[in-house]
Amino acid sequence: MDIPTLLSTHLPDLKSYEALYKKLHEHPGLSLQEHLAAETAAKHLQSLSGFDVRTNIGGTGLIGILKGEKEGDGKTILLRADTDALPVEELTGLEYASKKREVDVEDGVEKPVMHACGHDMHVACMLAAATTLHSSRSEWSGTLIILFQPNEERAGGAKAMIADGLYTKHACPLPDIVLGQHVMPFPASTVGTKIGSFASAADSFKVTVYGRGGHASQPHRTIDPVIIAAHIVVRLQTVVSREVDPREAAVVTVGSVQAGQTENIISSEALLKINVRTVTPETRDRVLGAIKRIVKAECEASGSPKEPLWEPTSQFPFTTNDKATTEHVSSAFSSFFKDKFDPEAQPLGGSEDFPILATEVPHKDGKGKGVPYCYWTFGGVDPAKFEDAKQRGKLQEEVPINHSAYFAPVIQPTMKTGVEALVVGALSFLGR
Structure with missing residues (x-):
């Protein structure tokens, strides 16, 4: 299977996903209140025949399970996207900017709400990736798990999904590999990861x-x-x-x-x-x-x-990318993204609860737990604006970072790159 050809054949028109992204951005939900994102994700996966969708896991968490149709021994791969927003008043001035306020269930205080960390982009990218992998399922083997996780910002979502029996009561297939990504204030169309410590x-x-x-x-x-x-x-x-x-x-x-x-x-x-x-x-x-x-x-x-x-x-735990898994993903990314991929990328300044979804996977022999994982970043800043600010020594002043009231990824090519990264990462492991 030639991955570039597969993507050119099966990647959907992203216009509808751009509209979905704008809707999610305009109507965010605080941690533990990600109802629109969860409902949107569940409805979309349920519209794709063959997806087994299970909802209300650890709150608004959900999974979609899809089997490949090609003969072979493909692995079981879990792709994760987070869904929650932040108590930030948006100042981007975008036509689809959030004006929402809601009462935070954690403390009962009404707060402004904004997708100031890009989780709305994560959801849109994941749904487009799910559609791409569903359309091409005759060309890969193995099992795909699409997971939408709530409450990442407060480090509770992954733990809650595990505690609610993600791999037991909800019978999520035990993944061999767990993969995830995050949009960052780097040039759009770029992707990066590294072996070892990748988030604090x-x-x-x-x-x-x-x-x-x-x-x-x-x-x-x-x-x-x-x-x-x-x-x-x-x-x-x-x-x-x-x-x-x-x-x-x-x-x-x-x-x-x-x-x-x-x-x-x-x-x-x-x-x-x-x-x-x-x-x-x-x-x-x-x-x-x-x-x-x-x-x-x-x-x-x-x-x-x-x-x-x-x-x-x-x-939040340490995020430490597995060596063999990251080398495998890096090889696939290098082949696909060429010079837009950095195998020695700058680690995240922030933290993630993503690793818990891998470290808490029970071993199939019933002895111990934990499977390898790889986490990567993709850029969300207009490349020309990024380069101009860099040349003038104004990156810190003019390029908003995650959690800023001004943080807003340029929709394209950010979304296309995020979708491609998820698909390439998954297909590098699914039997072909």
Whole structure:
């Protein structure tokens, strides 16, 4: 089977998928509330004869299972797309920009909602890829699993699908290989991956530090938790600069500090929300240990009346691409995308719960669990605009990144590249 010929023959007209993308972008759903994306994906897969569609897995998660019709021993391949949006007010000015607000089921607060990370593009690409692979099923053997995962942004979706019995109660065929991708602020039409570490682990938690409240005119009779929190925030900036090997990557962010209600009352407590990104287990342990040491010491130094309260909020695993699987995918991508493919791509700055769908696969012999996986990126920025900003040294200022209120992939050639990558990746393993 010649993959370029297959794609030229079976790739659908992408105009309808562009319209689908715009609809999803205009009507996003927060984590745990991805109803439109899930309904759209299920309806589309159900319209393709032969797809066995199973819904409501770990929330709005779903899978579609398709058997190849060609004789042979093709593998079982799982392709994953995430579906949730973010609590961000969109500022792109696009005609299909989101103006949606909805109450977040996690905290009951109404928030603006935007697909600021490109998951709407992931859904559209996956549905077009599913259509392509369905149309060409007579030319490959094996089993294809199309999986749409909710709640990636809060690191809960993959865990929820596993906990709900993805591979047991819902009888998803056990994959031999798990594949996934993410649109990034790189030139559209480019694709990249690499062997080994490809996305950081992320640990998020809330820390409440305690003081003794009172009147702002009598600070000597209080213990000010705002001062404690301020010292913690400043001191935490030394963890990476002074305790992490400069050759290692790590980020410590205090994304939120909350204390008190008005200016003339010293509060009795302050809340810090902290996020940590690391790329090796050793650095992860060192950084988390340093944070706990610093928080404890600053509380003691200020005479805090009780120990700080630690509350984990989310945890993303390391994304470490399997060597043999990534070499296999890289070979196929290099052949298809030519010089638009980078086999030593820059790793993601963010984190993913994607690996859980592979590491929690039960072994077919019932002994142990875990199968190989490969994750890659594809670009979503107009190539001419990207190059112009790069030449002027303005990439940081003029090319919006994921989670920005201005993040909006150029629809083409982003979508076509994302579809091609999924199809090429899958077909490189399906028997032919």
